[in-house]
Amino acid sequence: xxxxxxxxxxxxxxxxxxxxxxxxxxxxxxxxxxxxxxxxxxxxxxxxxxxxxxxxxxxxxxxxxxxxxxxxxxxxxxxxxxxxxxxxxxxxxxxxxxxxxxxxxxxxxxxxxxxxxxxxxxxxxxxxxxxxxxxxxxxxxxxxxxxxxxxxxxxxxxxxxxxxxxxxxxxxxxxxxxxxxxxxxxxxxxxxxxxxxxxxxxxxxxxxxxxxxxxxxxxxxxxxxxxxxxxxxxxxxxxxxxxxxxxxxxxxxxxxxxxxxxxxxxxxxxxxxxxxxxxxxxxxxxxxxxxxxxxxxxxxxxxxxxxxxxxxxxxxxxxxxxxxxxxxxxxxxxxxxxxxxxxxxxxxxxxxxxxxxxxxxxxxxxxxxxxxxxxxxxxxxxxxxxxxxxxxxxxxxxxxxxxxxxxxxxxxxxxxxxxxxxxxxxx
Numbered sequence: 001x002x003x004x005x006x007x008x009x010x011x012x013x014x015x016x017x018x019x020x021x022x023x024x025x026x027x028x029x030x031x032x033x034x035x036x037x038x039x040x041x042x043x044x045x046x047x048x049x050x051x052x053x054x055x056x057x058x059x060x061x062x063x064x065x066x067x068x069x070x071x072x073x074x075x076x077x078x079x080x081x082x083x084x085x086x087x088x089x090x091x092x093x094x095x096x097x098x099x100x101x102x103x104x105x106x107x108x109x110x111x112x113x114x115x116x117x118x119x120x121x122x123x124x125x126x127x128x129x130x131x132x133x134x135x136x137x138x139x140x141x142x143x144x145x146x147x148x149x150x151x152x153x154x155x156x157x158x159x160x161x162x163x164x165x166x167x168x169x170x171x172x173x174x175x176x177x178x179x180x181x182x183x184x185x186x187x188x189x190x191x192x193x194x195x196x197x198x199x200x201x202x203x204x205x206x207x208x209x210x211x212x213x214x215x216x217x218x219x220x221x222x223x224x225x226x227x228x229x230x231x232x233x234x235x236x237x238x239x240x241x242x243x244x245x246x247x248x249x250x251x252x253x254x255x256x257x258x259x260x261x262x263x264x265x266x267x268x269x270x271x272x273x274x275x276x277x278x279x280x281x282x283x284x285x286x287x288x289x290x291x292x293x294x295x296x297x298x299x300x301x302x303x304x305x306x307x308x309x310x311x312x313x314x315x316x317x318x319x320x321x322x323x324x325x326x327x328x329x330x331x332x333x334x335x336x337x338x339x340x341x342x343x344x345x346x347x348x349x350x351x352x353x354x355x356x357x358x359x360x361x362x363x364x365x366x367x368x369x370x371x372x373x374x375x376x377x378x379x380x381x382x383x384x385x386x387x388x389x390x391x392x393x394x395x396x397x398x399x400x401x402x403x404x405x406x407x408x409x410x411x412x413x414x415x416x417x418x419x420x421x422x423x424x425x426x427x
Contacts, residue, residue, distance in 0.1 A: 033307060033404035035232040036343035037350030038181075040399050043364055043423040045348055051136060054096035063088040063104075082111040086126050098133050105130050119156045138355020140182065147175050161215065169202060170218045177226055181352035186235050189263035192226070196266060199223050203277075213288045217296075220281045224300060227270045228307070228345040235263050271308045278304060295324040299337060299406075306404055307344050311374040315414055322412035338409035341371040341417050346406060362425035363392040367400055373414040375407045392426040399426075 034040075067088060070081045089104035105126040112123040127146055134143035154168035173195055180191050203219050205211055211219070266273075278301045285293035298321035305313035318338070325334045354360070369380040380400045382393035407414040 032231060032309075033344060034399045034402040035228070035345060035350045036403060037345070037348050038232065040365075040396055040424045040426045041351045041362075042343075042348060043425050045351055045425075046353065051098075052096045057092060057095045057097055057100070059091060060100075063091055077111060077114050079115070082108045082115070082122070082126075085111065086129075089126065089129060093129070093133060098137060102130060102133060105133075119153055121153075121157065124150075124153075140179065140355070144175075144179060147172065161212070163214065166215050166218060169198075170222050173199060173222045173226070177229060177349075178352040180229065181350065182354065184233065186233055188259070189233075189235060190259050192230055192233075193259060193262055193266070195226055196223075196230075199226065211284075213284050213290060213293060216281055216284055217293055220277050221296075221300065223277055224274050224304065225345070225347075225349045227266075227274045228349060230263065230267050231270045231307075232350065233267075235260055235267060271304075274304050275301070291324045291328050292330070295321045295328070295330075295333070298324070303344055303346055303406055306375050306406065311407075311414065314375075318406075318409055318414060319412040322409055326412075334409075338406075341375070341405040341408055341420065344375070344404045344406060360425075362427045363389045364423055365389075365393050365396045365426050366421065366423050367396055368419070368421050369400060370416065370418045371405050371407055371420060372416050373407050375405045375414075377401060377403060377405065396424060396426045 067081065067084050070078065070084050074080055085104045085108035089101040089108065091101075092098070092104065093101035108126040109123045109130075112120050112126070116122050127150060131143055131146040131150070134140070134146060151168055151172040154165055158165035158168070176191065176195050180195075199219060199222055203211065203216065203223070278297055282294060282297040282301065285297055298317040302314040302317035302321065305311075305317065322334060322338060325331075325337075364385040365382050366385065367380060367382045370378040372378055377400045380397045382396040382400070384390060384393045408417045409415065
């Protein structure tokens with residue numbers, strides 16, 4: 001064996017290491033801004049209210065008697081029993097006895113399905129009551145089951161292209177995205193992949209089907225929200241690089257490797273994918289003459305470019321959005337969208353409500369800072385409401401410095417903003 005052949009594998013590895021590092025860096029979310037809503041969030045986001053104390057239920061026997069009377073008159077599956085069970089559940093919920101309430105609502109749903117069919121809309125009130133209660137209880141697994149069935153019903157009850165189905169689809173995607181954010185697991189990215197495929201399938205067009213603007217717009221914005229989540233997660237280095245570095249090659253799971261490879265491919269292509277989706281939406285909105293949707297699409301494109309570090313590409317989109325709001329005489333939206341810097345991703349899309357039973361260990365912290373015309377926070381100073389929580393203030397200062405904001409606009413131009421004061425909550 002020659003010296004060259006003997007040491008060639010090691011030399012090859014050394015040559016490949018910079019490439020592997022570059023690949024990992026391109027995928028590393030640390031190269032993107034700190035996502036607003038993950039490690040710090042707005043102080044005024046809705047917080048789940050604590051459960052009311054359970055009260056006595058003096059009418060408990062009376063309600064059960066009413067159910068038995070209706071069953072006696074009309075038979076165990078007769079008309080009117082489902083409505084009585086629904087009312088009984090409402091009574092117990094009002095007294096804080098949620099377990100009894102859920103029991104009555106489940107019986108109501110069962111009877112509706114037996115009498116009216118599996119897809120009857122008459123079961124919706126009891127299902128929605130169950131969903132609201134599971135959310136109040138913080139039982140997100142049970143809530144997910146109800147949400148899944150509600151989405152199933154929507155697909156059975158509404159034809160393709162129906163606005164009600166579109167609203168249900170977007171609501172479902174939003175729910176599942178929040179489910180991921182409540183307990184993200186970068187080692188199991190399949191839920192995010194599934195959501196992306198659902199959205200991709202919904203937006204797919206061919207010679208026989210073209211999406212109306214009313215369909216395309218909410219689906220596109222849902223795709224962008226999902227891509228923000230994908231872009232901000234660290235899914236590790238790719239399998240090829242991992243094997244080259246000699247890590248985990250022996251006991252890797254093939255299915256997980258495939259999922260990871262696919263989510264990494266989606267992450268790597270997130271920026272051009274998002275840009276193309278928004279550009280298509282902008283084109284359709286222009287064809288339809290919808291200035292307001294054009295203004296929204298331009299704003300979203302500006303935010304997307306800025307998230308990926310290009311204020312130069314963002315500027316013309318913000319400018320066009322401002323001009324279109326001018327044409328519509330929507331000074332209110334100019335003020336709301338561009339009157340002050342906005343943390344990115346906008347709309348608190350990276351924040352997911354937590355169960356009231358989990359408690360809230362976040363700490364209120366006041367931050368004072370400037371935001372330059374490129375959306376970068378400067379001169380950040382943070383102060384906790386509680387002087388003993390200084391470490392949270394130090395954390396917020398670091399997070400804000402690494403974040404990006406949609407800058408304030410003046411006559412459509414990105415400008416500096418000084419002396420901002422805002423309160424955040426830092427876990």
